[in-house]
Amino acid sequence: MEKNDIQNTVKEIIRISGVNPKKCIKCGKCSGTCPAYDEMEYHPHQFVSMVDMGDIEPLLESPSIFKCLSCMACVDRCPRGVEPAKLIEAIRSVKQRMQGSNHMKPDDIPALLDEELPQQAIVSALRKYMK
Amino acid sequence: MKVSYFPGCTLKTKAKQLDDYARSCAEVLGIKMEEIPNWQCCGGVFNTSSDEIATKLSAVRALSYAEKQGQPLISVCSACHNVLKQTNHAMQTDAVFASRVNHYITQPGQAAAQAYMGNTQVYHYLELLRDIIGFDRIRDAVKKPLTGKKIGAYYGCLMLRPSSTMKMDDAENPRIMEDFIRAIGAEPVIYAMRNECCGGYVTMEDPALSQKKSTAILRNAEANGADFLITACPLCKYNLDKNGNIPVVYFTELLARALGIVEA
Numbered sequence: 124m125e126k127n128d129i130q131n132t133v134k135e136i137i138r139i140s141g142v143n144p145k146k147c148i149k150c151g152k153c154s155g156t157c158p159a160y161d162e163m164e165y166h167p168h169q170f171v172s173m174v175d176m177g178d179i180e181p182l183l184e185s186p187s188i189f190k191c192l193s194c195m196a197c198v199d200r201c202p203r204g205v206e207p208a209k210l211i212e213a214i215r216s217v218k219q220r221m222q223g224s225n226h227m228k229p230d231d232i233p234a235l236l237d238e239e240l241p242q243q244a245i246v247s248a249l250r251k252y253m254k
Numbered sequence: 255m256k257v258s259y260f261p262g263c264t265l266k267t268k269a270k271q272l273d274d275y276a277r278s279c280a281e282v283l284g285i286k287m288e289e290i291p292n293w294q295c296c297g298g299v300f301n302t303s304s305d306e307i308a309t310k311l312s313a314v315r316a317l318s319y320a321e322k323q324g325q326p327l328i329s330v331c332s333a334c335h336n337v338l339k340q341t342n343h344a345m346q347t348d349a350v351f352a353s354r355v356n357h358y359i360t361q362p363g364q365a366a367a368q369a370y371m372g373n374t375q376v377y378h379y380l381e382l383l384r385d386i387i388g389f390d391r392i393r394d395a396v397k398k399p400l401t402g403k404k405i406g407a408y409y410g411c412l413m414l415r416p417s418s419t420m421k422m423d424d425a426e427n428p429r430i431m432e433d434f435i436r437a438i439g440a441e442p443v444i445y446a447m448r449n450e451c452c453g454g455y456v457t458m459e460d461p462a463l464s465q466k467k468s469t470a471i472l473r474n475a476e477a478n479g480a481d482f483l484i485t486a487c488p489l490c491k492y493n494l495d496k497n498g499n500i501p502v503v504y505f506t507e508l509l510a511r512a513l514g515i516v517e518a
């Protein structure tokens with residue numbers, strides 16, 4: 124990404140998430156409580172500090188954006204009201220709006236189905252993994 | 255009393271019991287649940303990005319319909335409730351978002367009459383039981399109390415969080431489901447992981463992650479002596495059923511048993 128593009132994308136991520144990364148005191152509570160911690164390459168507190176540093180390219184390319192369960196534990200438990208999950212969602216939105224960046228395609232779904240899987244899982248996955 | 259009802263896609267398919275029992279129990283308790291005509295799927299998840307509009311319109315249409323009926327909007331599925339409540343909150347608190355949404359749902363020149371501004375009261379079915387009917391009245395209506403049953407309430411995340419918006423209960427120490435369990439004559443089992451995530455929709459592409467999360471919850475409930483768990487969420491039920499030995503049942507089914515609507 125061009126430098127200019129990075130700066131504008133950081134602004135966009137901050138605007139659509141409503142998150143102010145400067146409020147973070149780096150206590151790590153969000154990552155400590157995150158149920159997807161082990162599966163993540165970058166953890167919730169790192170999302171916050173990397174956006175603050177403008178270091179967003181690794182985040183946009185990381186599978187970590189698809190590991191967040193949107194359980195909102197980090198949102199509720201952050202002592203500073205930073206709401207890291209909203210930042211992760213914004214980065215995921217920005218990524219998937221790019222051409223050819225859908226993480227899952229409708230054609231992938233039949234192979235993932237089983238008898239009991241509720242419709243809710245399919246619609247949620249499509250919302251999270253596709254634009 | 256009449257209320258508007260948003261069933262959602264899963265209650266019409268895999269979780270039909272959740273829908274049937276919710277309606278028949280409400281009827282016995284004096285509430286008529288009127289299904290919103292032509293409701294559209296809520297999408298299962300609320301995208302927290304404030305510039306995401308189109309995926310939230312189905313929720314706004316349901317909210318707006320309920321307002322026109324002068325009725326509160328009820329849902330039973332935790333995910334539907336989460337999407338409806340978060341969308342309603344965004345309509346109340348984010349004027350730019352509300353304005354953009356209203357451009358989609360109003361005809362030119364009709365904005366004043368047709369716009370939706372977040373005025374509908376949104377209740378989860380459990381809140382209907384607690385706040386509109388009252389657990390005392392439920393206790394009085396119980397014909398077959400579930401005496402001696404030790405039941406773990408599984409909240410998961412969607413009903414409680416984000417708590418500043420959901421406002422259902424204390425998100426770290428909730429009691430609405432335990433009070434429900436007491437109202438139907440059983441004994442609640444408190445266990446630490448009752449409000450931790452089951453692994454949710456990630457079960458589609460990373461079942462191992464959901465398995466890890468669900469197994470930990472089930473072990474924790476079992477270790478604390480739960481005979482079975484109750485849930486309001488079809489996806490939680492799926493993840494838990496797949497990964498453990500304790501039965502997981504919809505809370506509405508237990509209510510129906512306690513009220514004598516179905517045999518145990």
Ligand code: SF4
Pocket residue numbers: 153156157158159160167190191192193194195196197198207208211
């Ligand atoms: S919302 Fe995502 S990042 Fe936050 S605690 Fe849950 S899984 Fe982790």
Ligand code: SF4
Pocket residue numbers: 146147148149150151152153154167168171200201202203204205206207
């Ligand atoms: S919990 Fe909040 S303040 Fe602490 S590291 Fe995470 S975002 Fe920063």
